[in-house]
Amino acid sequence: MVTNRHVSKCCLLVLLHISVVCTDHESCDTDSCMLKEKGMASQAVVLYDESLVSPFHKPSRMFVFVGKELVIKQDWKGLGIAAVVWDAAVVLCEYLEKNKDLINGKTAIELGAGSGIVGIVAALLGGKVTITDLDTALKYINEVVDENLKDNPGVDVDVKGLDWTKDWTKFTADYDVVLGADIIYIEELFDDLLKTFLQICNENTVVLLSWRYRYNRDSRYLELMRQHFTLKEIFYDSSRDVKIFHGKLLQKNKDKAR
Ligand SMILES: C[S@@+](CC[C@H](N)C(=O)[O-])C[C@H]1O[C@@H](n2cnc3c(N)ncnc32)[C@H](O)[C@@H]1O
Numbered sequence: 001m002v003t004n005r006h007v008s009k010c011c012l013l014v015l016l017h018i019s020v021v022c023t024d025h026e027s028c029d030t031d032s033c034m035l036k037e038k039g040m041a042s043q044a045v046v047l048y049d050e051s052l053v054s055p056f057h058k059p060s061r062m063f064v065f066v067g068k069e070l071v072i073k074q075d076w077k078g079l080g081i082a083a084v085v086w087d088a089a090v091v092l093c094e095y096l097e098k099n100k101d102l103i104n105g106k107t108a109i110e111l112g113a114g115s116g117i118v119g120i121v122a123a124l125l126g127g128k129v130t131i132t133d134l135d136t137a138l139k140y141i142n143e144v145v146d147e148n149l150k151d152n153p154g155v156d157v158d159v160k161g162l163d164w165t166k167d168w169t170k171f172t173a174d175y176d177v178v179l180g181a182d183i184i185y186i187e188e189l190f191d192d193l194l195k196t197f198l199q200i201c202n203e204n205t206v207v208l209l210s211w212r213y214r215y216n217r218d219s220r221y222l223e224l225m226r227q228h229f230t231l232k233e234i235f236y237d238s239s240r241d242v243k244i245f246h247g248k249l250l251q252k253n254k255d256k257a258r
Pocket residue numbers: 081082083084085086087088089111112113114115116133134137162163164165180181182183189
């Protein structure tokens with residue numbers, strides 16, 4: 001029975017239509033997804049409690065980085081995985097903030113940027129940043145960047161299309177840092193992603209990859225990458241189960257890159 005006390009505590013009594021929204025990638029082992037109704041579609045009277053809404057379904061999320069409030073709008077229904085903030089991105093932002101020297105004064109490119117939050121934070125930390133993703137995500141990323149950096153005219157950010165399957169040769173190995181958050185998940189793209197890394201990294205480039213293990217195939221990508229890069233785990237956020245790897249081209253690839 002719902003009492004007044006319950007209603008005032010939880011603020012709202014709502015009729016929720018609970019539908020199946022989880023895809024393979026949003027399945028319930030991810031990012032505090034609280035909607036575990038996979039395989040069901042039903043109507044239920046429930047007390048609305050903000051903490052029970054999957055973070056992916058919130059229209060926007062707020063973060064504070066580099067002393068600045070960032071409001072990152074999300075569009076899970078429209079754009080899917082590219083238009084939400086993944087834990088791996090938050091962990092990488094936190095890591096960069098604590099290790100500013102990795103990015104301050106450096107040229108950086110972010111692959112599969114999604115909301116662009118990592119690139120935005122990297123730019124606020126003094127990096128000259130190119131944020132990339134599929135063309136379909138660029139309008140959204142530009143909006144997020146404009147909204148959050150409009151009061152920071154000195155911040156250096158560019159947003160560009162980079163599809164690992166076809167655009168990698170359009171980019172050259174001019175970057176000090178390559179950033180990637182939660183970009184290892186589609187096995188069919190592993191070769192293209194690796195080709196992209198090899199194209200844009202020079203002998204001094206530092207790769208920073210944040211990653212959550214979900215499937216065996218994800219580890220296979222790391223093994224693939226280790227054939228060309230040193231890849232060391234440098235950080236583990238146990239509360240979010242996200243690791244950060246630091247990589248540099250192996251000597252054999254450096255020789256080729258020269
Ligand atoms: C799980 S999301 C991670 C987004 C963001 N980095 C984050 O952590 O919040 C994976 C991202 O990879 C991008 N992506 C998928 N396939 C791609 C491809 N072929 N080329 C470039 N980006 C791709 C998606 O558009 C999406 O933004």
